[in-house]
Amino acid sequence: MLAPIHDRLKAELAHLKEQQQYRQLPNLEHQGRHVISNSKKLLNIASNDYLGLGGDTALQHEFFEYLQQLPATDFPKMSATSSRLLTGNDAQLQLLEEELEQWYEVAAGKKDSASKKAALVINSGYHANIGILPALTALPVKTLILADKLVHASIIDGIRLSQNKACTYRRYRHNDYEHLAMLLAQAEDTVERIIIITESIFSMDGDRADLPALVRLKAQDARIELYVDEAHAVGVLGKQGCGLAEETQTLADIDYVVGTFGKAFASIGAYILCDDTVKSWLVNHMRPLIFSTALPPINHAWTRFILTKMPELQASRQHLAQISVQLGQTISSSHQASSAPQDVSYQSPIVPYILGDNAKTITKAAQLQAAGFYALPIRPPTVPANTARIRLVMNAKITTEDCARLIEYL
Template sequence: MTSSIIEQLRDTLTHLKSQQQYRHLPNLEHQGRYVVHNGHTLLNIASNDYLGLGSDSEMQAEFFSQLEALSAVQLPKMSATSSRLLTGNDTQLQALESEMQEWYHTAVCRQDMPTPKSVLVLNSGYHANIGILPALTTLPVNTLVLADKLVHASIIDGLRLSQNKLVSYRRYRHNDYEHLAKFIEQAGPTVERIIIVTESVFSMDGDRADLPQLVRLKAKDARIELYVDEAHAIGVLGETGLGLAEETKTLADIDYLVGTFGKAFASVGAYIMCDDVIKQWLINHMRPLIFSTALPPINHAWTRFILAKMPTLNDQRNHLAKLSTKISQAINQSQQTTPIRQNVTYESPIVPYILGDNARTIAKAQQLQAAGFYALPIRPPTVPANTARIRLVMNAKLTSEDCEQLIQQL
């Protein structure tokens, strides 16, 4: 690389620093509910470990004790060593898909909507969203994709990777279903297929999509398919933790139900619940699946261990809801500008404390860290301009006392 290129890169990085948008990797040591950062032990309110399972040493000890009972031959491998289409389709992975499918079927039957779905496990939520959408849009069909303005970067990248000339894209205003309906009405008769893409719980604002409203829109037009990313709702919402779709009884109406294991599940990987024909199509056309080494079987064994417990964790989900609601109410009451939420009913464990200005947001994060809380500033381009914020993330290991102390600092 030439010196001139290095200088351009250095100048651009310097500009990022001047705009308070420079990113760097933190040096962290995890100790249960806490992280050690720059020599200080801080209460972690920045991770997506919503149920606190990632720091649950007793649960981890139980998992390892189960492994100790296995013979050397039975122990899950530490690496898949190849893609699923070669030798990576381990028995742990196949069992996980079967158990996830059973979880889904139990939930839909409880809602009197017995719709068969297959499950395909993937390496990450990012792999899922950059692979599923391009694979779905390879057919020679005039397709219109309508995505919420605030969908995750991985979904945006998936849209960018969809190169079919017969596919067009529009972004509707965040959770504005009148705006979405106008786009649907404007879709002429040449449009054969409409895919609506949304998150169920949005990663930066913590608010929810109105899944019943989207289902009603779908019912009005046979061309519509629903793609819902439950990354921040799985494990957190629903009677058995199956997400917002379970809570709103819309499971059977969603064509592509995507989620991750890297947040409330405290594991790694992702999945899609869909028609079996779609699953087979993805196996044949989804590049991140075809060309990636599968995750280690030991990780799938841990995910299965958590999955078996997930329907029983309602106490943790209820405690999480109480903490999150308390923080939301406190922020709405204390902010001097327009409240970030008029509705203080529980939406999710993600509570944005929007300050707007980058420098002010960084200063507030530093104040919270000085007070013993590991809170981080979120700035553009991760969020829209002038909406820099502290992304407060509750988890079920936090106590009411922790919550009160945080409120005092806010």
């Protein structure tokens, strides 16, 4: 590397340190619901393992016992070795897609073929969002994308990759459907297609989109399609664990339902539920799918195993809701300078403790770690300027007593 470029990199990194925005990879050891950081055992309240399945050794042993009962010819391979379009389309992967479709049908309560969705498994949520959107907008059709201001970075990158002569985009204020309606009204008559994009649970604020309101907006204009990223809602909401769309009974009204296995599923990978024709289009035009080696079949076997458990985990979801509300009430009360708990409805297991200042947030995170909690500061540009926060994340293995102890230190 040329010395002047190297010096500039060092200077920019030094500037990040001055701004309290410098990132480093942590050295961690995982032990169930705890992590070992700097030789100290800390309760993990920073993970997206919402159901606590990632550290459930009993569940893992059950899976391994299941594998041992399989004939040698059926044992899942440890690597796919190529893309799905070559030799990577293993039986485990095809079964997973079939079971996802069945899971969706039960959650949607729909049995007619007109409402049936096809499942396509993808390597990660990031691969999904940077691949699906450019593929959908590859047609020479004048398209307008309208995305919530706070959608995930992967969606923003997917939108940027979608920009072409036929496709433009705008972003509406977070969860502001009057602003969205205004942008829809401003759409030119020459626009043939409008794609509204939102997360169902937003990753940094932990609040929900109003999916029924979006469905009502969609019903007013035949050009509108809905794209909903359920990454932080899958496994967390709905009787089947299918997410906010299941809970709000809007599954059948959403054109593109994207979910992930890397959070509540404690696995890896992602999926989209969409029209069968759209699935075929993605197989032919989605670059991250076409040009990536498929995930190992052993991972798909684990995901299938977890999928069978999802409908049985309602008690875990209810406990998760209870401790999340308990924590949310404390945060709400502290922001309102009141000792009386506020009436906080359940949004998600993500409870942001917004402190604003970077240095103050880093200090508070260090205090929580000293008290035995693995809490991390989240700073710009991950979140908007002056909204640095500690992203407190509950999971179903955290006890009521754990939650009460955390509240003491807040």
